[in-house]
Every structure is written in C-alpha cells, then in structure tokens.
Amino acid sequence: MKNVADSNVLKLAVVILAAGRGERMGSPLPKVLHGIFDKPMLQCVIDSASGLKPSKIVIVVGKNYGEIKDAINKSPHPPFIKGGRGGITKGKQSNLSFVIQKKPMGTGDALSMTKTFLKDFRGTILVLNGDVPLITSETLKKFLSLHRKGRNDISLISFAATNPASYGRILRDRNSRINSIVEDNDATEAQRKITEVNSGVYAIESGVLSLLKEIPLNTAKGEYYLTDVIGIAGNKGYKMNAYCIGSEDEMMGVNTASELMKARKIFRGRLADAWIKKGVTFLDHDSIFISGNVVIGKNTIIYPDVCLEGMTEIGSGCTIYPNVRIVDSVIKDGVVVKDSTVIEGSVIRARAVVGPFAHIRPGCDIGSEAKIGNFVEIKKSVIGDRTKASHLSYLGDASIGKGVNIGAGTITCNYDGKKKSRTTIEDGAFIGSDTQLIAPVKVGKGAYVGAGSTITKCVPPMSLSVSRADQKNIEGWAIKRQFKVHPDLFGTKFKVNKKKRK
Ligand code: UD1
Numbered sequence: 109m110k111n112v113a114d115s116n117v118l119k120l121a122v123v124i125l126a127a128g129r130g131e132r133m134g135s136p137l138p139k140v141l142h143g144i145f146d147k148p149m150l151q152c153v154i155d156s157a158s159g160l161k162p163s164k165i166v167i168v169v170g171k172n173y174g175e176i177k178d179a180i181n182k183s184p185h186p187p188f189i190k191g192g193r194g195g196i197t198k199g200k201q202s203n204l205s206f207v208i209q210k211k212p213m214g215t216g217d218a219l220s221m222t223k224t225f226l227k228d229f230r231g232t233i234l235v236l237n238g239d240v241p242l243i244t245s246e247t248l249k250k251f252l253s254l255h256r257k258g259r260n261d262i263s264l265i266s267f268a269a270t271n272p273a274s275y276g277r278i279l280r281d282r283n284s285r286i287n288s289i290v291e292d293n294d295a296t297e298a299q300r301k302i303t304e305v306n307s308g309v310y311a312i313e314s315g316v317l318s319l320l321k322e323i324p325l326n327t328a329k330g331e332y333y334l335t336d337v338i339g340i341a342g343n344k345g346y347k348m349n350a351y352c353i354g355s356e357d358e359m360m361g362v363n364t365a366s367e368l369m370k371a372r373k374i375f376r377g378r379l380a381d382a383w384i385k386k387g388v389t390f391l392d393h394d395s396i397f398i399s400g401n402v403v404i405g406k407n408t409i410i411y412p413d414v415c416l417e418g419m420t421e422i423g424s425g426c427t428i429y430p431n432v433r434i435v436d437s438v439i440k441d442g443v444v445v446k447d448s449t450v451i452e453g454s455v456i457r458a459r460a461v462v463g464p465f466a467h468i469r470p471g472c473d474i475g476s477e478a479k480i481g482n483f484v485e486i487k488k489s490v491i492g493d494r495t496k497a498s499h500l501s502y503l504g505d506a507s508i509g510k511g512v513n514i515g516a517g518t519i520t521c522n523y524d525g526k527k528k529s530r531t532t533i534e535d536g537a538f539i540g541s542d543t544q545l546i547a548p549v550k551v552g553k554g555a556y557v558g559a560g561s562t563i564t565k566c567v568p569p570m571s572l573s574v575s576r577a578d579q580k581n582i583e584g585w586a587i588k589r590q591f592k593v594h595p596d597l598f599g600t601k602f603k604v605n606k607k608k609r610k
C-alpha cells in the first residue's frame with residue numbers, strides 16, 4: 109500500500125474552491141460573496157481555515173476575480189497572519205493568494221489550477237469548498253489530527269444528510285473503507301438511498317496531487333470532478349479514510365437562495381446560543397441579526413428585530429429595544445438604546461440613553477449619562493457627559509460640553525453650501541428651543557440662549573443671548589375675520605367695541 113504521508117509532517121496549505129458559476133443561486137453576485145449576515149460565505153471559510161494557521165491559503169476564483177478579491181479585502185477578519193494578536197482587523201490578508209480558473213470545468217479542474225502555485229509545497233493540502241460557510245476551525249482541527257494519526261494520503265469529512273440529494277454519496281467497501289464518491293446525477297437508485305455524503309472537505313498529501321490529471325471528463329456535465337480522485341487513489345492503493353465527524357448543520361453546502369436562508373438561520377442560532385451562555389438575554393433570538401464580529405457584555409437585554417453589525421461592541425447591563433440597528437460602534441456599560449434608533453461608527457458612553465427614533469451618524473462620541481431623545485440626528489459631534497438633547501434636533505460638526513441642555517428644535521447650521529463649520533457649546537450652557545446656531549459659532553460656559561434665537565455671533569460665558577424680534581399684540585385684530593371663518597364659535601360672543609379698539 110502506498111503512503112506518501114510520512115515525509116510530510118505538519119506542513120499545511122489550504123485551498124478554497126470558489127470559481128464555480130453558482131447558477132443555482134439565481135443571482136448576478138458570485139455565490140461565495142453572498143453573506144451569512146454581513147460576512148461573505150467565502151470569508152467565513154477563510155476565517156475558519158485561518159484558525160489552523162496554515163502557511164498559505166490559496167483561493168481558486170473565476171472570471172469575477174476582481175469582485176471577489178475586493179470583497180475579501182474589505183471584509184473584517186481575524187488578524188491570524190504573522191504579528192496578529194487577536195481581535196478583528198480590516199484590509200489585506202497577507203497570506204492569501206488567488207489562482208484563476210478561467211472556465212469553471214469542475215472541482216477537479218479547479219484544484220489542478222493550484223499545481224504551479226503549490227509545486228514546491230510539501231505537506232498536507234486542506235481543500236475546502238467556498239460554499240460550505242458554517243464549518244468551524246474546531247472541526248477542521250479534529251479532522252486534520254485524524255488524517256495525520258491515520259497517516260492517510262487522502263481523507264475527507266462525511267456526514268449523514270437528512271436530504272442527501274444535493275451531495276455526492278460515499279461508497280464504502282465490505283470493510284467499511286471508502287471506495288469512491290458518486291454524484292447524485294450519476295448515482296443508481298440504490299446509491300441514492302445512501303445518506304452518508306461528501307462534505308467537500310478533503311486533506312490531501314501533496315504527493316497525491318499528481319493524480320488530478322487522471323480524472324476523466326464527466327461528459328454529461330462537461331466537468332472534471334474532484335470526487336473522482338477518491339476512486340482513482342483507491343484503485344492505486346493509496347491510504348484513504350472518510351471521517352463522519354461533521355453535523356449536517358455545520359457541513360451544509362449552500363447552492364440556492366433557500367439554502368442560504370437556512371445557513372443564516374443556523375448561524376444566528378449558533379451565535380445566539382454562544383452569547384446566551386455568556387449571560388446575554390434575547391427576547392426573541394429568531395429575529396435578531398448579529399455579525400460574527402460583534403461582542404456583547406453580560407446582563408445585556410436585546411429585544412426583537414435588532415441588528416448588530418460590523419465590529420460593534422456592546423457593554424454589559426445594556427438594554428437594546430426593538431428595531432435598533434447598530435453598526436461599527438462601541439456601546440459602553442449600562443447604555444439604553446430605545447426603539448427605532450440607528451447608531452453608526454460612534455461611541456456611546458456609560459449609562460447614556462439614546463432614542464427612541466434617534467440617528468447617531470458616524471463620528472460621534474456621546475458622553476456618559478447623556479440623553480439623546482426623539483428625532484434627534486447627530487453627526488461628527490462630541491456630546492459631553494450628562495448633556496441632554498431630548499427632542500427634534502440636528503447637531504452636526506459640534507463640540508458640546510458637559511451638562512448642556514439642548515432645547516427642542518435646535519439646529520446647528522453647519523453647511524453654507526460650500527464648506528462645513530463647527531459649533532462649540534461649552535459646559536453648562538442652555539440652548540432654548542427652536543434655536544439655530546449659524547456655524548462657525550461658540551456659546552460660552554454657562555451661557556443661556558433664549559428660545560427662538562438665530563445665533564450668528566459668539567455668546568460670552570454666563571451671558572444671555574436672545575435674537576428674536578420683540579412681540580407686538582394688536583388686540584381685537586382677529587374678531588372680524590373670525591365672524592366669517594367660525595360664525596358658530598364667535599358669532600355672538602365678541603362685539604367690536606370701536607372706541608376700545610382705538
Ligand atoms: C460538491 C461535490 C459533492 C459534495 C458537495 C459538498 C464535486 C463534483 N461534488 O458538489 O460531492 O457533496 O460539493 O457541498 O466536487 N468550483 C470551482 N470551479 C468549478 C466548479 C466548482 O471552483 O469549476 C467551486 C465552487 O465555487 C464551490 C465548490 O467548488 O465553492 C463546489 O462546487 P459546487 O458546484 O457547489 O459542487 P456541488 O455540486 O455542491
């Protein structure tokens with residue numbers, strides 16, 4: 109029996125096949141870029157593979173190479189590469205390489221595209237399908253150790269499928285050793301009844317790669333099936349094994365939109381379970397959307413229909429009410445985010461209350477115990493501790509100190525049509541309702557601005573500024589009109605006293 113595994117101890121390269129047409133998806137977006145929430149499927153596979161610290165990861169891509177490369181470079185990922193120290197990072201992943209398969213001629217052809225790239229590599233090649241997004245590093249580690257312990261030339265992960273129709277069936281001999289794989293289209297009725305299926309995860313010793321050129325063309329499909337290498341290697345006496353270690357939920361392949369929905373659901377359940385174990389409460393974990401990069405502190409309560417996206421961190425003891433979307437933001441301990449609020453690229457400090465119906469746009473730092481209420485929009489602004497903007501305001505490009513009161517309807521007029529200017533409001537200032545602050549402008553410490561003012565000049569500390577016109581009352585002015593408009597209300601009650609009117 110041949111065995112090329114001995115000389116190849118512990119060196120690992122990963123190949124991810126991602127050049128397929130993805131026709132069953134019925135979408136112009138490359139299949140592997142469809143997201144499990146906000147992470148492309150392919151990135152999920154890369155992240156799990158990265159947990160094994162391979163010396164290289166090669167991705168086989170098709171004609172949409174540029175689109176795939178861009179999406180992967182933009183996607184947040186763990187900094188597994190040399191020098192990484194945990195956490196999540198964005199940008200280029202330095203040990204990734206791309207190899208192009210110009211025409212999708214099948215999985216066997218796709219793997220053979222990496223031959224030149226891997227020609228000097230000696231070790232184990234872990235082959236993964238880019239459309240098996242829920243696979244975990246833990247399962248891959250277990251698999252590799254079984255492969256190495258068994259000193260196999262080729263191993264694969266199989267699993268028992270409740271609906272095996274879209275997978276290749278594992279054929280075993282009388283001694284239960286894997287013989288070959290037969291795809292559904294080519295299977296006999298009896299073979300179709302087999303429920304042990306191929307996950308598309310293989311460990312192949314580099315010395316065996318030369319067998320790829322022996323794969324025959326499947327004339328019905330016009331493709332070279334990687335699965336055929338199992339039968340070929342078996343006939344030549346290479347040592348093989350199929351390890352039935354994956355669960356169906358983890359190993360599922362995503363070929364259609366409805367399978368993608370199912371994968372998202374499984375992923376959501378997996379994440380929610382993990383956070384529940386760490387002390388997070390979800391009132392309805394079926395309706396939440398949490399990115400895999402999000403961190404949530406314990407004793408935090410999350411209501412239905414909440415989306416936590418990107419690299420968001422939620423502290424402990426927070427309450428996030430329904431219909432809230434938080435993206436790339438840091439929410440410190442004890443914060444309350446009320447209904448229908450959007451927070452993007454911002455920091456909300458401890459015990460602040462935000463919402464309902466607030467929009468915190470990128471670049472904001474909302475101080476501890478601050479209160480941002482109904483229909484308040486804030487952009488690129490610092491809001492000091494204990495400051496309140498409780499209703500209907502726009503605060504943009506503003507630096508607002510501590511303990512400031514922003515009255516209802518306050519607007520920082522930050523844009524003159526050409527450039528943006530800043531508004532500064534110092535500690536303890538009081539801005540009356542319906543004030544416009546024409547930036548650049550500053551309201552000094554402890555100053556008051558009267559309601560309805562348009563502030564164009566700086567307001568000195570501890571002063572009062574009012575810029576509205578004096579109020580005039582013309583008594584009786586409305587009586588004649590009201591006779592006509594509302595005779596039922598004012599017809600007899602108000603008599604014009606001409607003398608008095610003078
Ligand atoms: C494949 C396996 C099947 C297995 C299933 C597991 C083959 C022939 N069949 O079937 O036994 O049960 O995965 O999910 O391998 N790809 C390329 N280039 C190509 C064709 C495909 O890179 O020319 C990539 C695809 O992008 C995809 C992966 O290979 O990520 C698998 O291809 P797909 O067409 O989805 O294979 P399945 O029919 O699912």
Ligand code: CA
Nearest residue numbers: 239361362363
């Ligand atoms: Ca597939």
